[in-house]
Amino acid sequence: MISSQKNLTNLRKAAITSGISLIIMALAAGFSYGYVHGSLVVSGDISTTYHNIASSIMLFKAEIIGWVVILILDVIVAWSFYIFLKPVNQELALLASWLRLTYAAILGIAILNKVFVLLLLNNTDYLSLLKIDQLQVNIALYLEAFEMIWSIGLIVFGVHLLVVGWIAFQSNSIPKIISILLVLAAIGYIGIHLGKTLLIEQHIITTIELIFNIPMIAGELGFGLWLLFKGGRVTIKS
Template sequence: MATLSERKSAVIAGTSIIIMALAAFFSYGFVHESLVVTGDASTTYTNITTSISLFKGEIFGWLIILISDIIVAWALYIFLKPINKSLSLLAAWLRLIYSTILGIAILSLIVVLLLATDSTGLSVIKIEQVQSFMLLFLQAFEAIWSIGLIVFGAHLLMIGYVALQSSSIPKVISILLLLASIGYIIIHLSKTFFTQYDSLIAILNLVFMLPMVAGELGFGIWLLVKGGKLPKRA
């Protein structure tokens, strides 16, 4: 890892972050949001069973996100190590822990896929029970992923703090990363432990939406375009 230049690690991290953002938009923003109807097991079951290929595409997208996260953890450690080695290592471990939790969450989606496609093995179970099981595992995916995003917020907190110490990374990106980390931690702690405050969680989502989107994506674009480049001499 020590032989990998800062510029190469920046390009790898930036490219992976952008790929991950596109995959997340497809898997969660497009497919998951269109197929899963909260609290409606029957409609959700119908949507998924009539769009199996699309649902498989969602799972494939999550696998791309998982692999990209691991690559980003490695590449960002290489890039940020000269600034603060210990905190960069901690940030990398936090992202790997988040990736592990995300992998566990993806297993719930695979169970949903089996429930939607295994007509022979589930023939002895009533359709209403299959629908309820499917919705339960979809809720499990959301809940497990939400816990992982608390850890992801802690990862961004370390990245933002290390970036703030750098003279080359723009301060606006560092501040956006710090705000995004606060947003992830507060929102997903609320989703996990204070589910009765749905209206407050919706407000927090609106407040932190911009830094959460612009923080990491902006950092990824900067890494891809300018990260690790030596300053031009006068």
């Protein structure tokens, strides 16, 4: 009885940790990518992008901090998901955890490109040695590298969500609508970012985004809210 109560407590702690982390990540991603990156980076316009970032260094630094927060929380979620999902299927829960850690590592590599942009803009030696057009091209390449590397990571992330969705589907505690949304979100992530990585035409990627946008938002965020308010209150099992 004591052991059962302890297990239930551990599950609840893991659920709360996962839920809070996912919600904070959604907010941080909305700020770093949705607001800052979306405001500063103008696709196809290197000059405007350069001047936007150069004139908003503090905002750009805040974006990088947001990404680092997301990276740390991804590691925490990889652990808490494993704790919460292993009663259903320990092998798949471990696989999902490693996939998320792999994604986090790829995200870390992507974030370094943002740091390189910051170094270029903050170092007076680089500014004096490079012509303005050379500086702009270098910054544009680092920003494109960020997008490409992150897209590769999001393919791995999509596979992670697919595994999590399947585990959730096996559980008799997690609502089936959440498992379906997680699987749809996984398909969306994999399809969109395979398209970006393979340089498929933009209109095809845009169509996939329109189809899967809602499940991609609702899937993990909905799971996070369920974990926060309901997860671990009863024994989770297959």
